[in-house]
Amino acid sequence: MTFLIATSVVVLAVLAFVGFGPSVAQRARRIVPRREPREEIPAYDPGRERRAESRARELLRSVVSAEEYAMYVELGFIALDGGEGDGGYGYLLYPHRPIVAFDVHNGELLNEYCVGFPDRSEPSVSQRLPDADDVLAKWMSLRAGERELISMANMHVPGRQLDPGQVARDLIRLREWRARRVGAAA
Amino acid sequence: MKLVRMKPGHGDVLLAEGDPAVSEDEERLIAEFRRQLDLGMWAAVPTAEGTRREATMVRDFAEVPRDADRVVFFPPAAGG
Numbered sequence: 001m002t003f004l005i006a007t008s009v010v011v012l013a014v015l016a017f018v019g020f021g022p023s024v025a026q027r028a029r030r031i032v033p034r035r036e037p038r039e040e041i042p043a044y045d046p047g048r049e050r051r052a053e054s055r056a057r058e059l060l061r062s063v064v065s066a067e068e069y070a071m072y073v074e075l076g077f078i079a080l081d082g083g084e085g086d087g088g089y090g091y092l093l094y095p096h097r098p099i100v101a102f103d104v105h106n107g108e109l110l111n112e113y114c115v116g117f118p119d120r121s122e123p124s125v126s127q128r129l130p131d132a133d134d135v136l137a138k139w140m141s142l143r144a145g146e147r148e149l150i151s152m153a154n155m156h157v158p159g160r161q162l163d164p165g166q167v168a169r170d171l172i173r174l175r176e177w178r179a180r181r182v183g184a185a186a
Numbered sequence: 187m188k189l190v191r192m193k194p195g196h197g198d199v200l201l202a203e204g205d206p207a208v209s210e211d212e213e214r215l216i217a218e219f220r221r222q223l224d225l226g227m228w229a230a231v232p233t234a235e236g237t238r239r240e241a242t243m244v245r246d247f248a249e250v251p252r253d254a255d256r257v258v259f260f261p262p263a264a265g266g
Contacts, residue, residue, distance in 0.1 A: 048195055055197025059190070063232040063258070065239045098266065114266035119194050121225045121261070126194045129261070133192040137260045140230040140241040154265040 049130070056132035064139055071177070078135055079174055080142060092170065093138045095131030098161050099153065107171045109158035113150055187250075189218050191227065191259040201259070206252055219247045219257065227259040 061069045068078050082089040082101065089110060092100040098112040117137040118127040129137065141149040158164050189201040202218040204211025222229065223245070230241045231254045244250050250257055 052195050052197040059198045115263050116266040117261045119261040128194050129192050130197055141263055143241040144230055144243040149263055152263050
């Protein structure tokens with residue numbers, strides 16, 4: 001009797017599996033969401049980044065003045081007059097750092113403007129432009145529409161992200177660098 | 187005229203090149219220009235007057251000076 005019941009259960013189970021198995025599996029696949037393939041972010045490649053920076057520098061060199069390009073290469077930033085050049089203030093453009101506004105007469109730091117140019121058009125690759133491209137994007141945006149860019153940036157008092165002492169030293173380096181160039185040209 | 191775009195991991199890449207006075211070239215340049223703007227890129231035209239360098243932002247191909255050498259596309263600014 002027990003043997004008969006056990007056999008019946010096994011037969012019923014096999015029939016149920018054959019009969020309903022595919023539709024149950026299909027329903028389960030519909031219920032359990034398919035895992036999206038992970039976005040593959042390419043591994044950091046210092047050689048590729050270096051080549052990109054080299055190309056970006058060529059573009060920068062072809063757009064900004066010779067003095068501004070030399071400033072970027074030798075000092076690591078570009079100093080730019082604010083307004084039409086008679087506003088009494090200027091900007092320091094660092095790669096991937098906030099734009100710093102300063103008083104051109106006494107070197108006092110005025111504000112930090114946090115702004116970036118993340119490339120979100122292709123989420124699977126890095127969003128970070130090469131350093132020279134980032135500086136050039138800031139330069140072109142300020143030259144073409146200073147007010148628009150500044151209104152878009154998050155404004156902070158000096159010292160939020162950049163060490164004010166380092167920026168002050170950069171302004172001294174800039175003054176000395178310009179004096180050397182004037183001396184060399186004379 | 188060249189249309190170039192800043193790209194992460196690449197530096198600038200050439201998107202299109204042609205003479206806007208030639209209608210076929212102009213169509214190609216306009217199509218690429220629009221495609222970049224649709225991707226959300228900003229477009230700037232670098233200019234030079236003597237030693238002073240400037241840039242102008244453009245939002246339509248018609249705003250690009252006919253004698254411009256280049257239009258540079260780059261990602262839009264975002265507050266950091």
